[in-house]
Amino acid sequence: RKKIGVLTSGGDSPGMNASVRAIVRVGIARGCDVYGIYEGYRGLVEGKEKIKKLKWDDVRGFIHIGGTVIGTARCMEFKERPGRLQAAENLIKNGIDALIVCGGDGSLTGADLFRSEWSGLLAELVSLGRCSAEEIEPYRALTIVGLVGSIDNDMSSTDITIGAVTSLHRICESVDSISSTAMSHQRAFVIEVMGRHCGWLALMAGISCGADLVFIPERPPVEEDWETSMCDLLQSHRLLGKRKTIVIVAEGAIDQHLKPIKPDYIKDVLSSRLGLDTRVTTLGHVQRGGAPAAFDRYLSTIQGVEAVEAVFRSTPELPSPMIGMCQNQVTWQPLVKAVEMTHAVAKAIKEKDFKRAMELRDPE
Ligand code: ADP
Numbered sequence: 001r002k003k004i005g006v007l008t009s010g011g012d013s014p015g016m017n018a019s020v021r022a023i024v025r026v027g028i029a030r031g032c033d034v035y036g037i038y039e040g041y042r043g044l045v046e047g048k049e050k051i052k053k054l055k056w057d058d059v060r061g062f063i064h065i066g067g068t069v070i071g072t073a074r075c076m077e078f079k080e081r082p083g084r085l086q087a088a089e090n091l092i093k094n095g096i097d098a099l100i101v102c103g104g105d106g107s108l109t110g111a112d113l114f115r116s117e118w119s120g121l122l123a124e125l126v127s128l129g130r131c132s133a134e135e136i137e138p139y140r141a142l143t144i145v146g147l148v149g150s151i152d153n154d155m156s157s158t159d160i161t162i163g164a165v166t167s168l169h170r171i172c173e174s175v176d177s178i179s180s181t182a183m184s185h186q187r188a189f190v191i192e193v194m195g196r197h198c199g200w201l202a203l204m205a206g207i208s209c210g211a212d213l214v215f216i217p218e219r220p221p222v223e224e225d226w227e228t229s230m231c232d233l234l235q236s237h238r239l240l241g242k243r244k245t246i247v248i249v250a251e252g253a254i255d256q257h258l259k260p261i262k263p264d265y266i267k268d269v270l271s272s273r274l275g276l277d278t279r280v281t282t283l284g285h286v287q288r289g290g291a292p293a294a295f296d297r298y299l300s301t302i303q304g305v306e307a308v309e310a311v312f313r314s315t316p317e318l319p320s321p322m323i324g325m326c327q328n329q330v331t332w333q334p335l336v337k338a339v340e341m342t343h344a345v346a347k348a349i350k351e352k353d354f355k356r357a358m359e360l361r362d363p364e
Helices: 016-029 040-046 081-093 105-127 133-139 164-185 200-209 226-239 263-274 294-313 335-350 354-361
Strands: 003-009 033-037 051-053 098-103 143-148 188-193 213-215 245-250 278-282 321-326 329-334
Touching: 003 016, 003 040, 003 105, 016 033, 016 098, 016 294, 033 040, 040 081, 040 105, 081 105, 081 133, 098 105, 098 294, 105 133, 105 143, 105 335, 143 294, 143 335, 164 188, 164 200, 164 245, 164 294, 188 200, 188 263, 200 213, 200 245, 213 226, 226 245, 226 263, 245 263, 263 278, 294 321, 294 329, 321 335, 329 335, 335 354
Parallel strands: 003 033, 003 098, 098 143, 143 321, 188 245, 188 278, 213 245
Antiparallel strands: 033 051, 321 329
């Protein structure tokens, strides 16, 4: 009888609960025991009451709740080997032989490291006398499956991550609210949106809300004097009769020299050079919260089902997969490859190779 552990980790994202629900119910339907590991990797390291068997009814009503009911955390201990050793021991002591992690690129990087170290961790547990050789025998092949839960949509090798669409909806609603007051007063608004080092939310919000200008990390302004180009553009829109100005700035927006572009700075430029009554709005955590959009409920459910399937189909030769979505098809990618590609994007941006960053993020 397979025992599957499921945890949600890193930044919460709407839809994580729906994936936990799907994993628990499909797992039970396929004859497995499913354990919820509470508070992400922290729960895995702490063990004891943080690891609980979940029954069918325990996930009732999960599908429409935002955030993650089983909790998430940033866990420094898991970044260090002793923490991961403790995590391995807790899995074995609870009889868990497969782990499904729903989290962002940090969480999946941690999952991939854990996977790569697994046999070494087992050997260490035996040599330290914390587990016996017979005890570890059934756990030689731990399967780890990754689901990408992130509002940022920043994972390479998948078109869309769990929570990104809901977050985009929340941003659009907020920008629409701001737009009506901006138009009434003929104001300019500089709106900062989340996304860490990824501009997907900002770009999509810009298109969906008809913003005048968008700043994203992957395509910094090409001009050295981008401030003048910005003012010329926004002024031309005003001359065409537009009564409002909306500029969307990704939190990771940078210039050609990798210097952050901050909303307050844009506000100062627009106020002083164009004389626009300019306000800054940082949308903040409203972007993460609330009920998941229908698409995220669907995405996390079908990917949760696929994650359980991956547990059954995994073999020692088949590397641990990350479940993704490419061209409307659920996909399996080796976790290690998706993590490497995501890190390569960050490296390309640091090296100012913005074109390569875009290609790596969307390899298809
Ligand atoms: P996200 O998964 O949303 O990107 P974080 O980057 O904060 O969020 O990662 C969540 C957790 O995953 C961290 O608190 C840590 O426990 C684990 N983690 C992140 N990066 C690593 C790493 N390089 N090695 C081991 N664990 C990691």
